[in-house]
Structure formats: structure tokens, C-alpha cells
Amino acid sequence: MDQPLSVFRGNQGFSNNWLRVVPRTRFGAFARGAKVVLYTKKSGAHLRIIDGGSGYLCEMEPVAHFGLGRDEASSVEVTWPDGKMLSRSVANREMNSVLEILYPRDEDKLQNTAPLECGQGFSQQDNGHCMDTNECIQFPFVCPRDKPVCVNTYGSYRCRTNKRCSRGYEPNEDGTSLRGSSGLSRWVFLGCL
Numbered sequence: 001m002d003q004p005l006s007v008f009r010g011n012q013g014f015s016n017n018w019l020r021v022v023p024r025t026r027f028g029a030f031a032r033g034a035k036v037v038l039y040t041k042k043s044g045a046h047l048r049i050i051d052g053g054s055g056y057l058c059e060m061e062p063v064a065h066f067g068l069g070r071d072e073a074s075s076v077e078v079t080w081p082d083g084k085m086l087s088r089s090v091a092n093r094e095m096n097s098v099l100e101i102l103y104p105r106d107e108d109k110l111q112n113t114a115p116l117e118c119g120q121g122f123s124q125q126d127n128g129h130c131m132d133t134n135e136c137i138q139f140p141f142v143c144p145r146d147k148p149v150c151v152n153t154y155g156s157y158r159c160r161t162n163k164r165c166s167r168g169y170e171p172n173e174d175g176t177s178l179r180g181s182s183g184l185s186r187w188v189f190l191g192c193l
Helices: 106-110
Strands: 017-023 035-040 045-049 064-069 073-079 085-089 098-101 122-124 130-132 149-153 156-160 169-171 178-180
Touching: 017 035, 017 073, 035 064, 045 064, 073 098
Parallel strands: 017 098
Antiparallel strands: 017 064, 035 045, 035 073, 073 085, 122 130, 149 156, 169 178
């Protein structure tokens, strides 16, 4: 048990972009249970939940950390456990820093904020929030002939083959396995044509 203390240091990625978001409650405490969605210019949406965590004699840091690589943040959306939401744009000067988001007051709605950039696969709704775009409906012929079935995903879409399955089964998104009515995957093609 007498082992020397060790410190490990990563020497890669020091020039990568990052953003740490700290949502606060109306009383200034960490907003545990808040949902933080960061929209980026290239890679779409990134989701974090502020959670106390679990473990023996420890807890998770109540901060949403986003490692972005070469990507840049365009906007952030916070949803508090009571349902209140706040969306705001992220300026370039705010990259690689800690961004505190205060609980919205009713008079905050009166302020005119800069327009949001939702990122690829998302569009801004009438209420000012970013929402997933259903590319399968918006562009019905987006998939090639060899994979004609379009499946909408969060911030994007996938094309899969048109396999027909026996009753109670359906192919998974890429057509490589079957999913039964219980949602369990089976790595066989029995039941599909």
C-alpha cells in the first residue's frame, strides 16, 4: 500500500479549443440537474448534464466541460430543472474560458440578444431556441439508391438499406443487425430479406 504519489501529464492538444460552462441557480449555487447544449460551427450539438455524480467519497465537478479540438462554439443553451431556458451566442473571445450562466430573470427576456448560430443539422425556432432539423423530411431524396431509407439522428441523418424483416423485427440503423420488439440487437440476418 505504500506507493509513491504519481502525476500524469498529457502533452498533446494544448492548442485545442475548449469551453467550460457553469450554470447557476437563482441563488448562485451550482445548478445540479441543468442540461447544457453547446452548438458548434462544425460538429453540431454537444450535450452535458450538470450532475453531482456518484462514487465512494467523491463527486463530479458541477461544470459542463466541452473539448472542441479545432472547432468553435457558436451558441449555448441551458435548461434548468424547473424548465426555464436560456440561449445565447458565444463570442470568439469567450472561447478557452469559463462561462458562467446565471439563472434567467423575467426581465432578461426583454433584452435583445444577438442571433444564435445553431450549427449544422439544427435550425433556430420561433422561440429563439435551436432544434434538430429533420433532413429526411426536408430533403426526401437525400439518400443514394443503394441505401434508400433515411433515418433522422440528432443533428444529422443516416442512410440504410431497405431490408424487410419478419414480424416483430426491424433492421438497426446501418442494417447490420436485427432489433426485436424489445429493442435488443441480434447479430444475425435471420428474418430479414
